[in-house]
Amino acid sequence: MKQAVVKSVSDALQGLGKGWGLEVIPEVVVEVPRDEALGDLATTVAMGLAKTLKRSPRQIATEIVAELHRRPNPFDSIEVAGAGFINFRFKREYLYERLEHLLQKEHSEIRADIGRGRRIQVEFVSANPTGPLHIGHGRGAAVGNALCNLLRAAGFDVQREYYINDAGLQVRLLGLSVYTMYQHLLGNLINFPEDGYRGEYVKELAEEIRQKAGDRYFNIPFEVCKDFFINYSYKRMLADIMKDLRDFGIEFDTWQSERELYEKQKVQELLKELQRRELIYEKDGALWFSSSRFGDDKDRVVVKSDGEYTYFASDIAYHREKLDRGFDTIIDIWGADHHGYIPRIRSVLRAFGLPEERFRVILVQMVTLYRDGRPVQMSKRAGEFITLREVMDEVGADVAKFIFLTRRPDSQLDFDIGVAKRESSENPVFYVQYAFARISSIFRKALERIPGFKESSGQEVDLSLLKEDEEIGIIKKILQYPMVFEGAVQAFEPHRITYYLQELAGLFHSYYNRHRVISEDTPLTTARLCLCKAVQIVLEEGLGILGVKAPERM
RNA sequence: GCGCCUGUAGCUCAGUGGAUCAGAGCAUCGGCCUCCGGAGCCGAGGGUCGGAGGUUCGAAUCCUCUCAGGCGCGCCA
Structure with a gap:
């Protein structure tokens, strides 16, 4: 329908353009008029041309209409209206x-x-495997999933990816939390880690381990058995996450592990390469990436003075990996609380020479949960939060997804579970x-x-x-x-x-x-x-x- | 203090490449089942688009300032 208007008007402009001394035929912008009494479709080209031609939009529109009438067209009526709109009404036969x-x-x-087969990768959810998915992850999942479906329908070759932060401090902290809880279950009341995970699921994991392993790890120092506790815990959480997503109706094509980037020396090699390119330097005993040379406000640490890698180090390697896999466009969907991270990652991709428009971050704003008008207190620290699983069970996956997709991602969302459930028939x-x-x-x-x-x-x-x-x-x-x-x-x-x-x-x-x-x-x-x-x-x-x-x- | 996002009807939100942009759903009130599914339909009321300037023939939309809410600003992730 739109094409019919674009083509007719473009053809008409092609003819008129010469007489007007136009060098380029402008893009024909088509819109649907609010009031259907005005017509089926409308274009604003005449108004756009007014400046370059230094003539009144209505006059230009009138000439275009006259030209349109000289050619065969699918329109029942073509009219100039308002400040210079051209309104079209289609013949019924058309x-x-x-x-x-x-x-x-x-x-x-x-x-x-x-898309014409162009390859595009969308990374979304990517929640740390340190706890169950919560409602905010659900929003990211719904948005990412719909975006992928949309792009696929549009002829893009889409890959959906989940990045697993299975290396580093957070999974270690999960392991330590579970370890501590396990010791408690056996009566060994050691101190709970300062910033440890305190959700009910930590207790369940500890209980599970106690049942399987008995008291084998009783009073064994964490440093000795940490691999077991860390690996068991995060793998278990990851399995739950995968199940939640599947039940939510979302499938990923690839699950990229951060650990694997280290095991395959990707991070290490890349840092060496960047050192050769002199984009990484040493200061105060740490290694810094010169992100400020690529638009970030300041340089960022990649290896701390204690020798540990920062997450940024593996994120650099990860995004390089995406480029190496040959994607034309890279989309990252993040929670809005990570927005400060954008210039950093953008600087990385710039350093690797990716054109600006090929990298895009979609920020998904926070979800505030209510139950019948009253806010539900969420505290990650105390382990009190509503999981995606609970929301799914209570209101249904379709309802939740639809609600997430009736809002722009960048607008904060109040989600009232009680209302979504009670009004389910409406x-x-x-x-x-x-x-x-x-x-x-x-x-x-x-x-x-x-x-x-x-x-x-x-x-x-x-x-x-x-x-x-x-x-x-x-x-x-x-x-x-x-x-x-x-x-x-x-x-x-x-x-x-x-x-x-x-x-x-x-x-x-x-x-x-x-x-x-x-x-x-x-x-x-x-x-x-x-x-x-x-x-x-x-x-x-x-x-x-x-x-x-x-x-x-x- | 600096940066990002958001302020539109009682509520939740669309609309932000100007014009033909004051919209939807819910809630409220009033109607519609001898008939294909009433989880539906028809109608009514309801907003100086947070505020103030500016640009323009024209601003919810662009610019500046301001107020409010959220989120960030680490050799944490």
Whole structure:
């Protein structure tokens, strides 16, 4: 639909441009007017040209319209309006024709090959394996997952990756916490580590170990048995994380271990290379990366004076690894509390020569939990927090995902578990799913009432019988999907799909209440069923991108 | 103190490559089931887009300042 306008206007400008002395034909920006009485689509090119041509937008628009009228076009009307908008209204035949295409090609018709096979890696969640996933991770997971689905539908070769921080202090601290708890269980009341993990899961892990190993590690110094406690604990946590994500409906392609980067000498070698390039220097007994030469406010330590690597060291190696794996674009999805880390990583990728626009960080803002209007106190220190698992069990994965995807990632989110659960029958996700299920139900009914009816395309149908205002409105809405899709892809914003789906479902419910799909009039029934089918295809496509189920029954 | 994000209807939030941008859902109130699924539909009320300047023919949108909330600013992660 958009292409028809872009092409017509571009062609017209091609002809007019010479007379106007235009060197370049501007991009034709197309938008959907708020008020549909104005038209189906509109363009603002004339206003954009006003400055360069030093003429009034309306005058330019008028000339463009005149030129458009000289050529064959799919429009019923083309009008100049307001300050210089050109409004287009399509001929019905054109709408029916596009609908026909959609019904024949289904999903491939409403996707667009924007990526052309370019490789893109999205790293998300990447929570430390030191505790269960909480609600904030769930938001990151939902956003990352939907973004990947969106990019994949747009023809990108997408890899989903989870980076496991299984080296370093945090997993050690987890091991020590579990070790301490284990000693306590056996009556050895040693001091609990200062910043240790205190969640209930630590106690469960200790208990598990006590059952399996008995008192084998009783009173054994931590330094002697630390490998066992660290490895057992983090691997167990990681297994839980993997299960939670799977149950949340999210699959990763690769799980990159930080440890492995060390074991394969990736970190060590890379630091040597950077030293050769003189991007790493020594000061105060530590090794520093010259990140300030690449836009960071100051240089950062990679090896501490005690000889330990910082996380930044492995992060450098990790991002280098991503480049070496040949990705065209790298997207990192982080919790907003890590935003201070962006200039640092950006400086690394700059040092490796990656063009600016090929690296992108999407920050996902904090989630504040409420239960029936009252904030739920979360304290990581005291180990009190609501896990993703609890939210999933209580409100359901689809509801949680949909709610996460109805907000822009960079806006803080108040999530009321009580409300999400109590209002479950009026939840937006059910509204959209219900439209899908309702259509499925219509098809079940049609199959039993109309002998020989096939749900699949290819049957004889006269779409021009779809004359009701609601029907035309739905067709137009459906044909707008590719525009929404394209915009979402270019902005990396899956939440645009969420809003679109609610609008489409709304139009459908309204139509359903007003007109009967199945009637004695077989040609009309067939045409209406085709319209339903088209709605269903788009709903299924959109829900698929969000990672939300499209159920045939609810 | 510095940096990043966010202030839009009672609540939760869309809309921020200017114009045709005052929107949705929930909540509130009033209607709709002899009929394909009422998890639905129709209608009503409700906002000086945090505030003040500025740029422009035109600003929720861009610039400056300011207020409020959140998050960061380590040889922690």
